[in-house]
Amino acid sequence: APKARAGEKLTVAAAANLSVALKELGAAFEKASHVTPVLSFGDTVGLTRQIEEGAPYDVFLSADTVHVKDLDSGGFIFPDTATVYARGQIVVVWNKRYLSGPVGIDGLSGPGVKRIAIANPAHAPYGIAAMEALKSVGIWDKIKDKLVYGENIRQTLQFVQSGDAQAGIVALSIADVPEVGYTNIDQALYRPINQAACVIKTAKDEKAAREFIGFIKGPVGRKILVKYGFGVD
Amino acid sequence: MSLRFSLKKSFPGFDSNVELSAENEMTVLFGPSGAGKSLILKMISGIVRPDSGVICVDGQTVFDSSGGVDIPMRNRKIGFLFQDYALFPHMTVRENIAYGVTSNHKGEKNGRVKELMEIMRLSGLEGSYPHEISGGQKQRTALARTLASEPRLLLLDEPFSALDFQVREKLRADLANIHELFPVTAILVTHDLEEAFMLGQRIAVINGGRFEQVGSREDVFYRPATRNVARFAGTRNIFDGRVAGIRGEEVEIDCPELGVIKTHVPERLGLAGGRPVTFCIRPEEILVIRPDKGLGRVSDNIVEGDILSTTGRGSTHVLHLRAGQAGALLRIELPNFVMRKLGLEAGKRIKVSLKKENIWVIP
Amino acid sequence: MSLRFSLKKSFPGFDSNVELSAENEMTVLFGPSGAGKSLILKMISGIVRPDSGVICVDGQTVFDSSGGVDIPMRNRKIGFLFQDYALFPHMTVRENIAYGVTSNHKGEKNGRVKELMEIMRLSGLEGSYPHEISGGQKQRTALARTLASEPRLLLLDEPFSALDFQVREKLRADLANIHELFPVTAILVTHDLEEAFMLGQRIAVINGGRFEQVGSREDVFYRPATRNVARFAGTRNIFDGRVAGIRGEEVEIDCPELGVIKTHVPERLGLAGGRPVTFCIRPEEILVIRPDKGLGRVSDNIVEGDILSTTGRGSTHVLHLRAGQAGALLRIELPNFVMRKLGLEAGKRIKVSLKKENIWVIP
Amino acid sequence: MDLFPLYLTIKVSFTAAAFTIAAGLVLARLMAKRDFFAKNIIDTLIMQPLVIPPTVLGYYLLTALGASSPLGRFLERLGIRIVFTWKGAVVASIVSSFPLFAKPALAAFEGVSADLENAARLLGKTEFEVFRTVTLPLAWRGLAAGAVMAFARATGEFGATLMVAGNIPGLTQTMPLAIYDAVQTGNAFAANVMVGVITVFSFAVLYAAGRFSRVRF
Amino acid sequence: MDLFPLYLTIKVSFTAAAFTIAAGLVLARLMAKRDFFAKNIIDTLIMQPLVIPPTVLGYYLLTALGASSPLGRFLERLGIRIVFTWKGAVVASIVSSFPLFAKPALAAFEGVSADLENAARLLGKTEFEVFRTVTLPLAWRGLAAGAVMAFARATGEFGATLMVAGNIPGLTQTMPLAIYDAVQTGNAFAANVMVGVITVFSFAVLYAAGRFSRVRF
C-alpha cells in the first residue's frame, strides 16, 4: 500500500549535472510511490569517495560509468543494479553578445572566439567528450591554447554566460539560458557519455532504491530525462 | 622665548581653569597629586584638547578655540618629558635618544647622542631595551630624548622623581643653568618642596585645577597667598585668630590656641579690629629659647610647651610641641647641633619664640 | 616574621651578589639609580629567578637553587609595589584594589576596599580607569592594592616617589607605624635621603649590585663604612690624608687640601703613622664661627675660606666654601636664621670649625 | 525558502566557533609564555589548513574519520558518528577556522605584559585566575578579532563540509551547500537570496560581537 | 611533476599578500584612530568574504570584473585583463585573504598606546613617520599574525580562483587547482605529492616569516 510508505525517505546521491532534471524526476517519483527522494548533489569523484566511507546514500546517480564500476569492484553496491540510465549530450554554446550565431563546432576556431570554455578533460566526462569532438573535427591543436577549463559543466557555462569565454562546449541539459545560443554536436564525434546508476549496499530501503532506478528508466523517467537534454536508449 | 596660556578643561569630577604667562625662565608647577599639573602640560603640548582657551608659544598662537587654531603637535616644537617616560619599547636606549635628534647629518647626530648619553650617565646602556633598565635609567633616557629635539619650550613632568639624590642634584644644577645649556622657556612639574624651591624662579601653586598663587619662590614660601599654599609650601603652623588691636603696622591677634600674638602687617591689608585672620610661621623659623640664657633680647610671642616627639630627618630634626593655652600643635625644625646642644627630647618642656618678623598673615 | 636571603644574578654588564637578614622591621634599600635595588625585590618575589641562592621568608624556604626549591609566586604571600605601579588597565581603581583583597566575603571585601581607598585619599575615583588618573593617584592605588592582600612580607619599590609632600608625609607616618597597621617585615626601596633616614631603622646601602653597608641609620649617616656610602648618604665633604701623629684615640691627619686635621679615632682601627686615610664631615655639622664672637671655646680644626655660592633649599641654605691651603671645596648647610644673622653671602670670607667629634674616619 | 540550512548553519557555526576558541585558547596559552624549540614549528603547522584547498582538506578528513579508518571505526564503536552528520560539518569548520583564531590569539597572548601577570600572581591568584582575570582581558582585542574571523569562516565553510558531512538536504546541508546547489541548478536568484540571508545573519552576529567586544580601557 | 603551478602559486600568493597587506594597512590605519558611526559597520563588512563560499564569491567577482560588466569593459579598454589571467588569481586571493589581514591589523593598531604616538609627534615627526617608526613596530605582533594568515590563505585559494582565473594549465593553474585536478582524476599519489610540496613551500615561508618577525622587546 503506497500510503503506508508516506514519509519514507530515499537518499539519492547525484552528479551535479543532474540537478535540474532530478528535481522534476524526484517529484514525479514521490507522486508515484509516496517515498520522498532526498537529493544530495556533488561531484562524482567526491560522492564515490563518500560512498566508500559509508555515506548514508541509497541510490547513486553518477555522471559516468567508471566510478560505478569502481564501487562495484570495491563491493559497495548491488552489482545487478548498476545500469546506464542516461546518455549525456554536448552542444556548442556561444555568447550572443559577442558572436552572432549560430556557431557550429567548426566555428570555434573562428577569429571572434578568443576563449573557449570546456569542462576539465582531465576528469569531467563532458570535458572528455568535448575534447574528443574537437579532435574529431581536427581543430583541437588549433584552439588548444584558447581553452579554459571549468571544474564542472555549470561553471563552464558560466564562463560563456559572462562572455569571458565567447563560446564553449557544455551539456545540452543546462544549455538553455538566455545569454547563450547553442547548436548540437554530432554524437558520432565523441564517445557516448554514459551515466550509470546503482543501489548502495547499505541502502536502508533497498526495495525503494531499486524502484527509483526502475522509475528513472521507466517511461516517465525517460520522458523527463529527454526533456532536459539527455539521451536515453 | 615666551609662553602664554589660558585654558579650560572639564572631566567628570574634575575641572581645570588656568592662566599663565612665562618668559625666558623656569616656572615650577607645584601642587598636590591630582591637582591638574600633568593635565596643563598635556594641553599645552596638544595631547589633550582643551575645552576652550588660547596657547601662545614664542608669540605664535598654537591653539585658539575661538579662532579655530590648533597647530599639530609636531609643529609646536615642544619638548615633553612624560611622567611615565613613554619610552619606545622597541628601541634601545640609544635609538630612543637618537629618535629625538632633529639633525639628519649622521656624524652630528651620533655626536649629539653620545653627548646626551654622557650627560645623563647612560653610557654602557646603548644597546639595552627599556624593559632591561632601571626606573631611574628610564627617566634619564626620556630626559635625554626630550632634550635631543632642541625644543623652544620644555615641559617636564616630574623629571627627577625616579632619580637618586646625586644625579638629581647634578641634573638640577644643569637645569638651573638651563639658559646656557638649552635656552628655552621651561615648565617643570614637581611635588618636591625642595626641588620647587631650588629650581623655580617662579612658582605656580595649583590646587583642584586652579592656580592659588603664582609668584616668586620667596613669595610662595614666605608670603603664601592662601591657606592651601601655606600648607603645600610646608608652612605647617597655621592658626586662626581675630584682630585684637592695631597700632600702625603692628597688629595683635587674639588666637584661641596660642594666646595673643603680635606681628607686623603691611598697612595695605587694611585690617580692622575684630576681623578674623589666619597667620602662619614656618617650622624652621621658630626659635627655641635656651633655658640657660633666659630670654635675652628675644621677647616676641613667647610660647611654652611640651615636646611630644622628635624625628630625625637627616640634617635636621623635627619637634612636635604641645603648646599654648589650648594645646596647639607646633611643628619646629631644628639643626641637629641645636638639638644636641640643648639636649632636647620628648617630654621636656621648652619655651619658643614666634618672632614678629617671621609670622605671616595670610591676606 | 623574618626574611633572609643570599642571592646571585648576572646580566651582561651588571651582576648582583647580595645577602641580608631582616626581622620584624622596615629595612630600607638605599642606593643610586641602577644599583640593583629593584632587582633584589624582583628576585625575592619570584619575578626574576636568581642564578643561585636562597630565600627564606618567615622560616620557610621559598627559593633554594641547590635544593631545587622554587615556590610559585602566588604562594609566597609577598606584597609587591612595582616601581611603575603595574596597575591593571582594564580594571577601575576600585576593581584594582578589590583584586588584592583575599577575603571572599562580599561585605568584608567592600569594607576593606572602602577603608583602603580612604586611607589613600582615593575616594571619588572608584570608577576611574588607570589611564584617567594622575601619577600620584596611580601610585596610591597600587599601594592600596598591595596592602589589600595582607602579605607577610612587603616589598615597596619607591612607594612615595610620585606622591606630593603631604600625602607622602602621611603615608610615611602610617608606614612608620607599620607594625600596628600591617604587622609585616618590609623592604622599602628609595633614593630619597630624607625618606631613608625617616623610615629605615635599618638601612642597606647598595651600589653596583653589592651591599656596601648594612646597619642602623645612625651608622650609615654618621659612620659610613665606605667612601661611596658617605657620598650617597650626603656626607659631601670627603677628604684624603695621611696619618701624621697618634696620641691614644686622638689622631692628627695631614690633609693636602685642608692642612692638619685633628680627630678622634677608636683604637680598634689600629691606625699607624703614615697610613693614608679618608675622613669626612657632614655639611650640617660644620660650624660657622661668628666673626663678632671670636673663637670662644671653639678651637678644633679652624679653616678659613671664601663663600663661592649660597643656595636656598627651603628650610636651609647650602654654602660652598673655597677653603684651606689647596682650595678644597667645602659644602656647608646652615639654617636660614643663621644665614640671616651672620649676613652670609657669596664673596664673604669666613672661618669654620670642623669639630673633632663630627669628623668620621672611614675605616 | 527552506529554513533548515540556516538553522543548521547557525548550529554548526556556533558549535565550531566555540570549539575552535576553546581549543585555540588552550593551545595559544600553552605556547605563549614559553620559548621552546618546537614552538615556531607548531606555530607554522597550525597555519596549514589555510594552505590546503578545503575540498582536499575534506578528502583527508574523510579518510581520517571515515568508515575505513581506524579512528573512524573506533569512534563508531563508541557510538560516535562524525562523517555524514552535522558533527562532520562541525569538524570541517573547526579544522578550517582553527588557524584564524589560534594565530592571533597567540600573538595577543604574547603581547600581554608579564609584569601585570606577575602582579596578579603575587596577589595570590592561581594560574587559571591570572589567565581569566588578567591575560584574557588584556589580550581581548586580538582574541576578539580572531574569534570573529573564526566564526565567519565557520559560517562560510563549504569545501571540506561537502566532503565530510555531505550535502544531504535536511540533514547536513548548510547554507553554503544550499547556495552551491542553487548555483549548480542555475538558480542565480535563489543563490543571491541565500547569500543575502547568510550575509545578514553573519553581519548581525559579527556586528553584535564587535559592539560587545569593544575595549573601553 | 609540472613545476608551473608551483611557480604560479608563488607569484600569485606573494603578489596577493603584498596587495592585501598594503591595502589592509591603509584601511586599518584609517579606521584605528577614529571612532565614527560607520566604523563598526565597515569593520563587519570586511569580514564578509569569509562567510560567502569561495566559489560563489568567485562567481560574483566574475560577474563584476568579467566581460559583461561595465568595470570589466572599462578595464579592457585600458588594456587590463583580469579574468582568465594570473591577475584574476591575484584578485581572487586578495578578496579572500583581505579580512584575515585587515581585522587583526585593526585590532593591533587600536592596541597601540596613544601616548607613545604622541611622544613621537612631539618630537617633530610627521604622521607618516609616526606610523612607520612607532605604530607599525608596536602593532607588529598582530600585523605579523595577520600577514601570515593572509599569505597562507592566498597560497591555498581555490574556489574563487577557479571562477575568476579559470583553470588554464600553464597559464592560470595554481597548485590548489592542480591538486584538485589530481584528486578528481583519482591520482591520489600526485595529489599527496603536491600537497606535500605546497605544505613545504608555505611552511618554509611561514617559518621564515615567524622567525623574522620575532618581537624582541
Ligand SMILES: Nc1ncnc2c1ncn2[C@@H]1O[C@H](COP(=O)(O)OP(=O)(O)OP(=O)(O)O)[C@@H](O)[C@H]1O
Ligand atoms: N582622561 C581623563 N578622564 C577623566 N579624568 C581625568 C583624565 N585625565 C585626568 N583626569 C583627572 O584630572 C585630575 C588631574 O590629573 P593630573 O594628571 O593633571 O594630576 P597631577 O596634578 O599631574 O597629579 P600627580 O602629581 O599625581 O601626577 C585627576 O583628578 C584625574 O583623575
Ligand SMILES: Nc1ncnc2c1ncn2[C@@H]1O[C@H](COP(=O)(O)OP(=O)(O)OP(=O)(O)O)[C@@H](O)[C@H]1O
Ligand atoms: N632584564 C634585564 N636585562 C639586562 N639588564 C638588566 C635587566 N634587568 C635589570 N638589568 C640591569 O640591572 C641593573 C639594576 O637594575 P635595577 O632595576 O635593579 O636598578 P635600581 O637600583 O632599581 O635603579 P632605579 O633606582 O633607577 O630604579 C641595571 O643596570 C639594569 O640595566
Ligand SMILES: [Mg+2]
Ligand atoms: Mg601628574
Ligand SMILES: [Mg+2]
Ligand atoms: Mg628600581
